[in-house]
Amino acid sequence: xxxxxxxxxxxxxxxxxxxxxxxxxxxxxxxxxxxxxxxxxxxxxxxxxxxxxxxxxxxxxxxxxxxxxxxxxxxxxxxxxxxxxxxxxxxxxxxxxxxxxxxxxxxxxxxxxxxxxxxxxxxxxxxxxxxxxxxxxxxxxxxxxxxxxxxxxxxxxxxxxxxxxxxxxxxxxxxxxxxxxxxxxxxxxxxxxxxxxxxxxxxxxxxxxxxxxxxxxxxxxxxxxxxxxxxxxxxxxxxxxxxxxxxxxxxxxxxxxxxxxxxxxxxxxxxxxxxxxxxxxxxxxxxxxxxxxxxxxxxxxxxxxxxxxxxxxxxxxxxxxxxxx
Amino acid sequence: xxxxxxxxxxxxxxxxxxxxxxxxxxxxxxxxxxxxxxxxxxxxxxxxxxxxxxxxxxxxxxxxxxxxxxxxxxxxxxxxxxxxxxxxxxxxxxxxxxxxxxxxxxxxxxxxxxxxxxxxxxxxxxxxxxxxxxxxxxxxxxxxxxxxxxxxxxxxxxxxxxxxxxxxxxxxxxxxxxxxxxxxxxxxxxxxxxxxxxxxxxxxxxxxxxxxxxxxxxxxxxxxxxxxxxxxxxxxxxxxxxxxxxxxxxxxxxxxxxxxxxxxxxxxxxxxxxxxxxxxxxxxxxxxxxxxxxxxxxxxxxxxxxxxxxxxxxxxxxxxxxxxxxxxxxxxxxxxxxxxxxxxxxxxxxxxxxxxxxxxxxxxxxxxxxxxxxxxxxxxxxxxxxxxxxxxxx
Numbered sequence: 001x002x003x004x005x006x007x008x009x010x011x012x013x014x015x016x017x018x019x020x021x022x023x024x025x026x027x028x029x030x031x032x033x034x035x036x037x038x039x040x041x042x043x044x045x046x047x048x049x050x051x052x053x054x055x056x057x058x059x060x061x062x063x064x065x066x067x068x069x070x071x072x073x074x075x076x077x078x079x080x081x082x083x084x085x086x087x088x089x090x091x092x093x094x095x096x097x098x099x100x101x102x103x104x105x106x107x108x109x110x111x112x113x114x115x116x117x118x119x120x121x122x123x124x125x126x127x128x129x130x131x132x133x134x135x136x137x138x139x140x141x142x143x144x145x146x147x148x149x150x151x152x153x154x155x156x157x158x159x160x161x162x163x164x165x166x167x168x169x170x171x172x173x174x175x176x177x178x179x180x181x182x183x184x185x186x187x188x189x190x191x192x193x194x195x196x197x198x199x200x201x202x203x204x205x206x207x208x209x210x211x212x213x214x215x216x217x218x219x220x221x222x223x224x225x226x227x228x229x230x231x232x233x234x235x236x237x238x239x240x241x242x243x244x245x246x247x248x249x250x251x252x253x254x255x256x257x258x259x260x261x262x263x264x265x266x267x268x269x270x271x272x273x274x275x276x277x278x279x280x281x282x283x284x285x286x287x288x289x290x291x292x293x294x295x296x297x298x299x300x301x302x303x304x305x306x307x308x309x310x311x312x313x314x315x316x317x318x319x320x321x322x323x324x325x
Numbered sequence: 326x327x328x329x330x331x332x333x334x335x336x337x338x339x340x341x342x343x344x345x346x347x348x349x350x351x352x353x354x355x356x357x358x359x360x361x362x363x364x365x366x367x368x369x370x371x372x373x374x375x376x377x378x379x380x381x382x383x384x385x386x387x388x389x390x391x392x393x394x395x396x397x398x399x400x401x402x403x404x405x406x407x408x409x410x411x412x413x414x415x416x417x418x419x420x421x422x423x424x425x426x427x428x429x430x431x432x433x434x435x436x437x438x439x440x441x442x443x444x445x446x447x448x449x450x451x452x453x454x455x456x457x458x459x460x461x462x463x464x465x466x467x468x469x470x471x472x473x474x475x476x477x478x479x480x481x482x483x484x485x486x487x488x489x490x491x492x493x494x495x496x497x498x499x500x501x502x503x504x505x506x507x508x509x510x511x512x513x514x515x516x517x518x519x520x521x522x523x524x525x526x527x528x529x530x531x532x533x534x535x536x537x538x539x540x541x542x543x544x545x546x547x548x549x550x551x552x553x554x555x556x557x558x559x560x561x562x563x564x565x566x567x568x569x570x571x572x573x574x575x576x577x578x579x580x581x582x583x584x585x586x587x588x589x590x591x592x593x594x595x596x597x598x599x600x601x602x603x604x605x606x607x608x609x610x611x612x613x614x615x616x617x618x619x620x621x622x623x624x625x626x627x628x629x630x631x632x633x634x635x636x637x638x639x640x641x642x643x644x645x646x647x648x649x650x651x652x653x654x655x656x657x658x659x660x661x662x663x664x665x666x667x668x669x670x671x672x673x674x675x676x677x678x679x680x681x682x683x684x685x686x687x688x689x690x691x692x693x694x695x696x697x698x699x700x701x702x703x704x705x706x707x708x709x710x711x712x713x714x715x716x717x718x719x
Contacts (some may be wrong), residue, residue: 065489
């Protein structure tokens with residue numbers, strides 16, 4: 001065990017993956033000698049050489065197009081998009097190419113070895129283009145897996161699993177927690193399963209579902225509710241696609257109430273998908289409408305960041321409303 | 326080309342001299358004249374009789390296939406087709422200059438390259454009829470071929486996406502120590518996509534052994550080239566990216582072959598990309614969903630029919646004594662028969678079982694796909710007559 005922050009855990013996972021398999025290559029904007037604008041790829045070029053860890057020209061569609069070709073050839077690309085906000089130029093390559101590669105070729109070719117790492121989320125005064133949480137755009141894309149860790153332990157275990165998984169994975173890192181989240185991380189190799197949720201806290205009165213940086217907010221809100229005598233169960237979804245429906249159902253059957261929260265805007269956000277599915281499956285168990293506490297349906301604002309965010313107070317209020325329904 | 330970046334010494338000038346076009350002249354390599362006679366000062370590529378005849382026959386086969394399948398689409402037997410008439414030399418002769426281990430990434434009008442690699446008539450038919458024997462399992466539109474065993478990457482409709490992919494594929498080949506390159510075909514319209522810019526720049530900066538082969542056939546559906554770009558075609562852009570570039574007569578199989586052959590050697594030896602712009606003309610309609618009479622003249626088409634790449638190479642072969650006209654006509658008739666027979670046979674092959682609808686989305690179908698398939702199967706079994714292609718084999 002070692003104390004690591006989220007960035008160090010990611011860097012550690014990349015070193016393990018590159019050591020284990022010479023086909024693993026890490027590239028993107030500024031990831032080379034400089035080690036990335038967040039330093040997630042520090043020392044990789046020194047350790048593994050320029051051919052395996054390199055800067056690309058500044059072109060997101062190029063980075064993912066290149067990664068698609070590399071993956072289909074049999075290499076194991078780990079491509080970085082500097083901010084999730086800048087993934088949209090690569091949307092066509094990801095949605096039309098990466099995700100459909102295996103299906104459209106009848107399994108002859110695939111991009112299964114590809115992992116796309118990108119920082120996401122707000123809370124860092126990033127304004128419109130350094131704060132977005134674009135997971136729902138991609139959740140609408142069959143063929144992709146989407147993974148979002150909440151702490152260093154998860155980041156390492158899920159990233160290793162993502163790199164080794166034989167499906168393209170979009171790995172979204174909560175940049176607000178890059179240095180803020182510190183924890184004990186095993187130094188040896190380990191994996192955490194994709195597609196499986198994590199039960200963060202047991203409770204009886206309401207299920208709280210979130211992922212990534214939002215789990216911290218849920219814990220704060222649950223602590224407040226606890227003082228009012230409300231027992232909250234917290235589930236970290238971890239994988240957005242495919243998502244762990246059984247874990248959520250099991251919890252909702254027990255508590256009878258569900259609150260889902262994410263930073264991304266409400267309309268068309270992934271909470272809609274979860275809410276609709278749980279409503280279908282747990283209709284007879286639900287004792288109140290499913291609550292969604294999300295970002296506003298606005299572009300991510302700068303000066304009103306605090307007001308925009310689905311913070312612990314908004315979650316706490318929604319917990320009370322739902323429990324007292 | 327000088328190696329320059331903003332830190333290197335840049336030459337001075339003391340007059341305002343805005344660079345205009347025309348300073349760089351990119352001529353077109355032509356070895357055979359349109360009548361099939363070689364230019365006096367041109368060097369013929371080193372190809373023996375069998376090799377030239379194979380190129381010629383593959384071009385003829387491609388034309389036969391195109392004619393037959395356009396007719397089949399008109400008859401409603403297949404849903405869509407896209408002919409390469411007039412551009413057979415570009416795809417066939419470039420493929421002939423490659424090695425079997427080289428990856429081909431194409432746009433969709435390069436069936437000649439696939440035919441050259443040995444894709445069978447049956448395989449072409451299976452794909453176009455979307456049946457259960459088709460390697461793509463009937464999931465893509467006709468002409469979206471793919472053949473792993475022939476190193477021919479499965480085609481997709483979005484234009485230009487294969488260009489940066491080819492850079493990545495070539496980089497992987499280099500890293501794996503393979504003696505192989507990737508050739509990437511695209512039209513002059515696709516070269517307007519951002520992926521063209523991304524792919525060429527990345528290939529140059531990251532030293533990828535890729536050949537970018539542009540078929541400049543004058544039109545992107547109805548859009549003429551003068552509405553596509555204002556510069557000196559596509560070739561002039563290669564120089565801006567620091568990419569070695571050549572323009573060839575795309576209707577001259579020898580010019581295409583010679584340029585591609587040398588491009589491959591340089592790409593491998595120097596680990597660098599090469600851009601080839603092949604000038605040609607799309608004698609075909611864009612696709613079976615298009616009627617070119619609305620946007621171009623019969624005169625223009627006639628001018629280009631006179632430059633037919635098959636006739637040109639055929640004339641050279643005849644002059645050389647390597648081709649007998651009577652035998653050639655018999656051979657073509659045989660090809661027509663074969664295509665028609667395969668068509669009739671293959672159109673009866675059933676489509677894949679319904680279970681295939683959820684396979685290959687992921688390596689294994691996750692829970693939600695399994696649930697959706699189960700629900701679908703139950704629905705089909707309730708209304709079997711509404712889903713005749715799959716209900717008999719649930």
